[in-house]
Amino acid sequence: xxxxxxxxxxxxxxxxxxxxxxxxxxxxxxxxxxxxxxxxxxxxxxxxxxxxxxxxxxxxxxxxxxxxxxxxxxxxxxxxxxxxxxxxxxxxxxxxxxxxxxxxxxxxxxxxxxxxxxxxxxxxxxxxxxxxxxxxxxxxxxxxxxxxxxxxxxxxxxxxxxxxxxxxxxxxxxxxxxxxxxxxxxxxxxxxxxxxxxxxxxxxxxxxxxxxxxxxxxxxxxxxxxxxxxxxxxxxxxxxxxxxxxxxxxxxxxxxxxxxxxxxxxxxxxxxxxxxxxxxxxxxxxxxxxxxxxxxxxxxxxxxxxxxxxxxxxxxxxxxxxxxxxxxxxxxxxxxxxxxxxxxxxxxxxxxxxxxxxxxxxxxxxxxxxxxxxxxxxxxxxxxxxxxxxxxxxxxxxxxxxxxxxxxxxxxxxxxxxxxxxxxxxx
Ligand code: KE4
Numbered sequence: 001x002x003x004x005x006x007x008x009x010x011x012x013x014x015x016x017x018x019x020x021x022x023x024x025x026x027x028x029x030x031x032x033x034x035x036x037x038x039x040x041x042x043x044x045x046x047x048x049x050x051x052x053x054x055x056x057x058x059x060x061x062x063x064x065x066x067x068x069x070x071x072x073x074x075x076x077x078x079x080x081x082x083x084x085x086x087x088x089x090x091x092x093x094x095x096x097x098x099x100x101x102x103x104x105x106x107x108x109x110x111x112x113x114x115x116x117x118x119x120x121x122x123x124x125x126x127x128x129x130x131x132x133x134x135x136x137x138x139x140x141x142x143x144x145x146x147x148x149x150x151x152x153x154x155x156x157x158x159x160x161x162x163x164x165x166x167x168x169x170x171x172x173x174x175x176x177x178x179x180x181x182x183x184x185x186x187x188x189x190x191x192x193x194x195x196x197x198x199x200x201x202x203x204x205x206x207x208x209x210x211x212x213x214x215x216x217x218x219x220x221x222x223x224x225x226x227x228x229x230x231x232x233x234x235x236x237x238x239x240x241x242x243x244x245x246x247x248x249x250x251x252x253x254x255x256x257x258x259x260x261x262x263x264x265x266x267x268x269x270x271x272x273x274x275x276x277x278x279x280x281x282x283x284x285x286x287x288x289x290x291x292x293x294x295x296x297x298x299x300x301x302x303x304x305x306x307x308x309x310x311x312x313x314x315x316x317x318x319x320x321x322x323x324x325x326x327x328x329x330x331x332x333x334x335x336x337x338x339x340x341x342x343x344x345x346x347x348x349x350x351x352x353x354x355x356x357x358x359x360x361x362x363x364x365x366x367x368x369x370x371x372x373x374x375x376x377x378x379x380x381x382x383x384x385x386x387x388x389x390x391x392x393x394x395x396x397x398x399x400x401x402x403x404x405x406x407x408x409x410x411x412x413x414x415x416x417x418x419x420x421x422x423x424x425x426x427x
Contacts, residue, residue, distance in 0.1 A: 073316070
């Protein structure tokens, strides 16, 4: 494949933008080489500036569950743009989106819209601390909750990919109240609560991890999270920025029957435009200014165009739920990847929940960060590039999830499997 235009544009970008990218996740740091520069998207496909077409499994890192340029979303955005870009004042659409979010996720009795998943998680932990009057937040190694200073410790996603799970610039003072535990480690959770229970404001976790590759929680871990936080008066914060509306219309909490106190959302809730959200029990949310005293604000919060995209996306998901189709397509892809890896004799495992999945280059399916960190990332890089050159665009890191959209077809899945068979052959 030709990448001349991509190379020229990326070379210029490196003069203008640190690393040539506006987010390290897209820098190809985990696979080497230069990122592809894209021009347009449609349905299940991306088109780069050199005219190459790719079957897209990044989906903008999750938002594009309906596929790119879904007509109802495009129409809604155009209509909203004709009415005004931003008012900095209440609009009817914000009520509509809030009602849709609560209808899909019943544990969210009240919700605040923000502009990114990071803002959502940052606000959620501030709320947990303000509501409980306590300082300590528990998070899990390999979980990524955005670039919130106090959560940028042992972080997953591009922080893990690029080897900065503990970022420079985050002070010891900022993270002194962040307790890092291992995901799925029930004894560790019990010990932490036994030692620090009265100081713990909240526990934030990915209910299905996407940011060390897909890692599934054990039932005992989920039970422990809920019972121990309840017992010690800490809030359970379910970070559904990636899983929300993805693994079920009601997110992982519907699929895995979790009852959190606060939920954070992003990605799909904005339909591809910048929206984050946090919400939960009314008695907790009423502590947010101006109803209460916990501060949070934002110029673009509830932006009319982003809100229109979010409303159209959630309405479409409720009207024509794609989750059964996504389940079938994703199972077909998973089976094909497993067969291809097996026939290539590559040490591998695969984790999948609904339409988010990861092929791990490690014989044992990871259950926490230490096991995820054992993956053969060099072998992953070879697989990634083999697929890319065959017109298949996968997440550029072993520590990410791939996403199937409602726009993918069986033919796309079968073409991907064929490309994977070639990409997995030893060099
Ligand atoms: P954003 O601030 O990127 O909208 O959301 C942060 C975030 C919070 N919580 C979870 C579970 C997340 O997965 C994310 C963001 N995900 C990454 C990809 N795994 C975003 C990609 C990027 O950083 O460019």
